[in-house]
Amino acid sequence: xxxxxxxxxxxxxxxxxxxRPPFEDSTAAKVEANRCLFCYDAPCIKGCPTHIDIPxxxxxxxxxxxxxxxxxxxxxxxxxxxxxxxxPVEKLCEGNCVYNLLEEEPIQIARxxxxxxxxxxxxxxxxxxxxxxxxxxxxxxxxxxxxxxxAHVLSREGIDITIFExxxxxxxxxxxxxxxxxxxxxxxxxxxxxxxxxGGIEIxxxxxxxxxxxxxxxxxEFDAVFLAFGVxxxxxxxxxxxxxxxxxxxxxxxxxxRNKGFSSVPxxxxxxxxxxxxxxxxxxxxxxxxxxxxxxxxYRRTQDEMPCTEYELDIAKLDGCEIIWLAAPVxxxxxxGKVKQLVCSKMKLGEPDASGRRSxxxxxxxxxxxxxxxxxxxxxxPYEKLIGKFKIENSNGKISINEDCSTNIKxxxxxxxxxxxxxxxxxxxxxxxxxxxxILSYLGV
Amino acid sequence: MADLSCxxxxxxxxxxxxxxxxxxxxxxYNVLRAFEAGWGGVVWKxxxxxxxxxxxxxxxxxxHGSRVMGFNNIELISDRPLDVxxxxxxxxxxxxxxxxxxxxxxxxxxxxxxxxxxxxxxxxGAHGLELNFGCPHxxxxxxMGAAVGQDPEIACMVVEWVMEAATIPVITKLxxxxxxxxxxxxxxxxxxxxxxxxxxxxxxVTGINLDTFVPNPDVGGKxxxxxxxxxxxxxxxxxxxxxxxxxxxxxxxxxxxxxxxxTWKDAVEFMLLGATSxxxxxxxxxxxxxxxxxxxxxxxxxxxxxxxxxxxxxxGKSVPTLTNWEExxxxxxxxxHINQDKCIHCGLCYIACEDTSHQSIRLDYGKPYNTYTxxxxxxxxxxxxxxxxxxxxxxxxxxxxxxxxxxxxIEFQKRGLPLNxx
Numbered sequence: 001x002x003x004x005x006x007x008x009x010x011x012x013x014x015x016x017x018x019x020r021p022p023f024e025d026s027t028a029a030k031v032e033a034n035r036c037l038f039c040y041d042a043p044c045i046k047g048c049p050t051h052i053d054i055p056x057x058x059x060x061x062x063x064x065x066x067x068x069x070x071x072x073x074x075x076x077x078x079x080x081x082x083x084x085x086x087x088p089v090e091k092l093c094e095g096n097c098v099y100n101l102l103e104e105e106p107i108q109i110a111r112x113x114x115x116x117x118x119x120x121x122x123x124x125x126x127x128x129x130x131x132x133x134x135x136x137x138x139x140x141x142x143x144x145x146x147x148x149x150x151a152h153v154l155s156r157e158g159i160d161i162t163i164f165e166x167x168x169x170x171x172x173x174x175x176x177x178x179x180x181x182x183x184x185x186x187x188x189x190x191x192x193x194x195x196x197x198x199g200g201i202e203i204x205x206x207x208x209x210x211x212x213x214x215x216x217x218x219x220x221e222f223d224a225v226f227l228a229f230g231v232x233x234x235x236x237x238x239x240x241x242x243x244x245x246x247x248x249x250x251x252x253x254x255x256x257x258r259n260k261g262f263s264s265v266p267x268x269x270x271x272x273x274x275x276x277x278x279x280x281x282x283x284x285x286x287x288x289x290x291x292x293x294x295x296x297x298x299y300r301r302t303q304d305e306m307p308c309t310e311y312e313l314d315i316a317k318l319d320g321c322e323i324i325w326l327a328a329p330v331x332x333x334x335x336x337g338k339v340k341q342l343v344c345s346k347m348k349l350g351e352p353d354a355s356g357r358r359s360x361x362x363x364x365x366x367x368x369x370x371x372x373x374x375x376x377x378x379x380x381x382p383y384e385k386l387i388g389k390f391k392i393e394n395s396n397g398k399i400s401i402n403e404d405c406s407t408n409i410k411x412x413x414x415x416x417x418x419x420x421x422x423x424x425x426x427x428x429x430x431x432x433x434x435x436x437x438x439i440l441s442y443l444g445v
Numbered sequence: 446m447a448d449l450s451c452x453x454x455x456x457x458x459x460x461x462x463x464x465x466x467x468x469x470x471x472x473x474y475n476v477l478r479a480f481e482a483g484w485g486g487v488v489w490k491x492x493x494x495x496x497x498x499x500x501x502x503x504x505x506x507x508x509h510g511s512r513v514m515g516f517n518n519i520e521l522i523s524d525r526p527l528d529v530x531x532x533x534x535x536x537x538x539x540x541x542x543x544x545x546x547x548x549x550x551x552x553x554x555x556x557x558x559x560x561x562x563x564x565x566x567x568x569x570g571a572h573g574l575e576l577n578f579g580c581p582h583x584x585x586x587x588x589m590g591a592a593v594g595q596d597p598e599i600a601c602m603v604v605e606w607v608m609e610a611a612t613i614p615v616i617t618k619l620x621x622x623x624x625x626x627x628x629x630x631x632x633x634x635x636x637x638x639x640x641x642x643x644x645x646x647x648x649x650v651t652g653i654n655l656d657t658f659v660p661n662p663d664v665g666g667k668x669x670x671x672x673x674x675x676x677x678x679x680x681x682x683x684x685x686x687x688x689x690x691x692x693x694x695x696x697x698x699x700x701x702x703x704x705x706x707x708t709w710k711d712a713v714e715f716m717l718l719g720a721t722s723x724x725x726x727x728x729x730x731x732x733x734x735x736x737x738x739x740x741x742x743x744x745x746x747x748x749x750x751x752x753x754x755x756x757x758x759x760x761g762k763s764v765p766t767l768t769n770w771e772e773x774x775x776x777x778x779x780x781x782h783i784n785q786d787k788c789i790h791c792g793l794c795y796i797a798c799e800d801t802s803h804q805s806i807r808l809d810y811g812k813p814y815n816t817y818t819x820x821x822x823x824x825x826x827x828x829x830x831x832x833x834x835x836x837x838x839x840x841x842x843x844x845x846x847x848x849x850x851x852x853x854x855i856e857f858q859k860r861g862l863p864l865n866x867x
Contacts, residue, residue, distance in 0.1 A: 040795055098790055
């Protein structure tokens with residue numbers, strides 16, 4: 001039965017406690033920092049989309065220069081604190097750590113990064129000075145990681161920034177789309193405030209492109225525009241029964257979790273989650289943590305093709321989630337308007353598709369499981385209509401950009417999920433930086 | 446199982462590990478705990494003129510997360526009443542008759558004081574005396590400690606007084622706060638000292654508190670130069686020991702080696718350079734007396750592996766391999782080799798060589814892992830890459846002689862051979 005308030009408050013607290021807890025104190029951080037070999041042209045840096053000078057910031061922890069350490073992180077990645085909590089580091093920096101080659105535990109880069117960057121946030125260290133205004137104005141659409149990152153770089157150079165955000169909080173999917181045991185809403189707000197505390201950055205909330213303002217208006221009022229509005233609704237399954245009560249999409253489910261208290265979010269007893277990306281894992285584990293008895297992840301390919309990392313998969317397994325590989329939903333059966341069963345096709349792997357992964361092929365055989373809730377985590381679709389309306393060149397709704405991040409419209413640049421269709425937070429931060437660099441050169445600053 | 450027993454001028458101990466004259470040997474309680482733990486002997490903390498210690502007295506140097514790489518103290522000689530010390534020494538001797546009991550001495554700078562002190566100490570039944578000519582702080586201002594050891598003539602005079610009274614073996618402990626330990630060493634041996642020990646502590650400032658601006662240790666807003674010891678001083682101690690082992694006068698007496706000994710390997714190194722026994726302090730102060738177990742077990746296993754039955758089989762064995770620079774073979778050439786199967790691509794060898802040495806390592810870019818290989822023709826064989834590599838046996842230095850012939854610098858010059866052209 002789908003209902004909220006299934007657990008006692010202590011249980012919620014325990015279930016949603018920080019999964020990557022910070023170091024207790026400076027000694028603990030320094031012990032780990034001192035393990036770092038300080039590699040030259042370090043493989044960890046090559047694993048970071050924002051190219052943080054990781055050995056340098058780690059050595060700065062060891063030398064008691066935590067301020068310098070935070071600056072080293074933020075100069076490359078202004079969302080270094082958030083990334084330290086949500087990055088799938090096992091496939092990025094930590095995955096490249098040379099200790100892996102010795103069969104030793106890699107350096108806990110994320111926790112060290114969290115140590116310095118959280119100190120900077122908590123103590124509100126002023127690590128950057130804004131150059132005096134150069135009299136140029138840039139509009140940014142979307143206050144997510146790409147938008148904030150772009151804003152910070154530009155504002156440092158004396159550009160006056162206005163960010164238009166459709167929600168009433170900044171942070172984008174960091175704020176609205178990530179499991180609560182990774183980042184809390186308070187943290188996301190602090191991080192956004194810390195970034196905008198540089199000055200020269202005004203965020204206008206509840207302002208949606210195409211509804212509250214148009215691209216033409218921005219082009220007229222500003223010297224350049226950066227589009228960083230991300231992606232939209234979860235893709236539809238397009239199967240019978242999708243409208244039944246109890247079928248929800250993962251992003252809305254997680255959004256609710258972030259916006260309301262844990263006890264106010266309804267969850268079923270038997271939950272099926274469709275998909276095997278990070279969002280699917282976040283939805284599955286959090287369903288379990290909200291009190292669902294059985295949670296089953298359903299994925300049409302195998303473990304070799306799954307988009308989430310092994311580490312994420314382990315979180316789901318440790319939470320007791322079941323996984324059915326090679327299964328695709330074909331029908332949701334209900335009674336009285338409510339979800340009762342999920343019918344799936346058994347799949348097998350065929351030829352590699354455009355993504356290079358072997359594509360799932362229907363065997364014609366089906367099976368049925370009893371469920372009372374279905375969560376769709378099959379990826380988010382780009383804002384194809386919106387982009388089409390403004391005549392922005394795109395590929396299936398993903399904005400097409402040139403090497404310098406410019407779109408087909410002069411003075412309009414883009415980056416982040418709106419361009420790549422949905423990647424990690426850290427990729428969006430890098431896209432924001434790249435956009436800023438191009439805008440600076442466009443403006444001749 | 447190797448025989449670790451040690452005979453130092455007739456002073457016998459079940460192993461060559463003595464606790465050095467220092468806080469761990471200041472009283473019966475500590476010494477009995479040490480003997481129970483298995484230490485071969487102790488040098489009782491220096492007895493002599495009456496002193497009073499300040500409260501805050503130790504400081505240390507930490508390095509790369511490792512505590513107490515170097516240790517510093519401004520403590521003086523024993524500040525307990527002489528009678529109490531003598532009584533306790535006697536009791537320890539009675540309870541552990543098989544352990545070496547040497548008593549460190551530092552009397553006021555006159556013959557009478559030395560003679561009286563020696564008489565009292567010998568009455569305890571102690572096996573030997575160690576003359577503290579090395580303490581670098583507090584006592585020097587009063588003409589004692591290093592003030593004696595730094596002047597070979599004064600050292601000679603005091604040893605002569607001592608030898609007039611002493612009936613048990615006398616070890617003179619030398620100060621490292623000199624240009625060379627050899628002049629003082631020769632002087633005291635000529636004056637009759639039966640043995641030498643070294644090093645005492647090295648004068649130091651271990652660091653400064655960056656908030657208060659007061660150096661460590663802080664004694665109410667002031668500090669003084671202290672005596673430095675611990676692992677950091679071991680290489681200096683080994684060098685000084687070696688100079689005594691090479692000298693024709695000082696190498697005629699046994700030497701007790703001191704200076705940063707923390708492991709059985711350290712101890713073996715001191716003995717290979719001529720020490721008959723070794724003395725330990727800082728390592729015990731950091732970890733307690735239990736370290737004696739591995740000191741003994743490690744040395745014993747090593748001796749078994751090498752086929753040494755007693756410690757005398759290897760004492761001084763490395764001394765002949767230390768020579769003068771002019772006699773080194775210029776034709777001996779080594780070239781680094783990186784084992785690609787072991788390489789973890791950290792690039793530490795590359796950046797060390799590229800920035801600070803001979804640009805002899807090639808970097809082939811890779812994502813995420815670069816490949817590093819030695820440019821054989823550029824490598825001078827300096828060992829730097831091998832030293833900074835974090836993986837055991839990944840970088841090896843392989844011998845590629847320039848010629849079969851032994852060729853030293855003197856001969857090289859005589860023949861007018863060409864110098865490097867880079």
